[in-house]
Amino acid sequence: MxxxxxxxxxxxxxxxxxxxxxxxxxxxxxxxxxxxxxxxxxxxxxxxxxxxxxxxxxxxxxxxxxxxxxxxxxxxxxxxxxxxxxxxxxxxxxxxxxxxxxxxxxxVSDEHHDHLIDINSSAVIEFHSDEIERIQREIARRLGYRLIGHRLELYGVPLDDQA
Structure with missing residues (x-):
């Protein structure tokens, strides 16, 4: 992808x-x-x-x-x-x-994605990370589960925001 x-x-x-x-x-x-x-x-x-x-x-x-x-x-x-x-x-x-x-x-999309929300502007940025997906599956496996779904929402401010 x-x-x-x-x-x-x-x-x-x-x-x-x-x-x-x-x-x-x-x-x-x-x-x-x-x-x-x-x-x-x-x-x-x-x-x-x-x-x-x-x-x-x-x-x-x-x-x-x-x-x-x-x-x-x-x-x-x-x-x-x-x-x-x-x-x-x-x-x-x-x-x-x-x-x-x-x-x-x-x-609803066939392509999985997660969200990053800018808390200053309320902008929602969709993203996909193979690394995050791998880590989540590994955590579920270590806890004795097979991951069938998840929802990830990150909240942040732009790096150049001085507030």
Missing amino acids: CRDAFSTRRPATRMGRTTNRGTGRMMSSIEKRCLEKGMKMTEQRRVIARVLSEAVDHPDVEEVYRRATEIDPRISIATVYRTVRLFEEAGILERHDFRDGRARYEE
């Missing part, structure tokens, strides 16, 4: 979009996953799915609402909350609590 054992990833878009053969319009990756799971996709759900698929950050519900209403002003905050919860329960979205008091979301 990476040349070295440590890499960061800040994709321009999350999972991308595909074309719906029936309508010829672009379909977000979340919309595609919803359809594969047999979910009914209203136009408002499609907008919310698009906003989440295109997010390069980890937005909270209020931010998803703000972005969605730029596309369709008729969408209510309640609709966004219900839709995000539905997507999360379906295993399409992953919920994070980065200790800023807000639940934040990202599309």
Whole structure:
């Protein structure tokens, strides 16, 4: 995956979009996953799915609402909350609590990654480290376990921050 054992990833878009053969319009990756799971996709759900698929950050519900209403002003905050919860329960979205008091979301990815959170700006940097992965498996093994998953969140400030 990476040349070295440590890499960061800040994709321009999350999972991308595909074309719906029936309508010829672009379909977000979340919309595609919803359809594969047999979910009914209203136009408002499609907008919310698009906003989440295109997010390069980890937005909270209020931010998803703000972005969605730029596309369709008729969408209510309640609709966004219900839709995000539905997507999360379906295993399409992953919920994070980065200790800023807000639940934040990202599309579930096939590629494992961890997070570094800048506590000054609340920026979330996704990264992968083969070394960290190896150490975690080794710790689990030493304790008599086979590691089946983990979530790692690091919190820090930039090195050039004098505070």
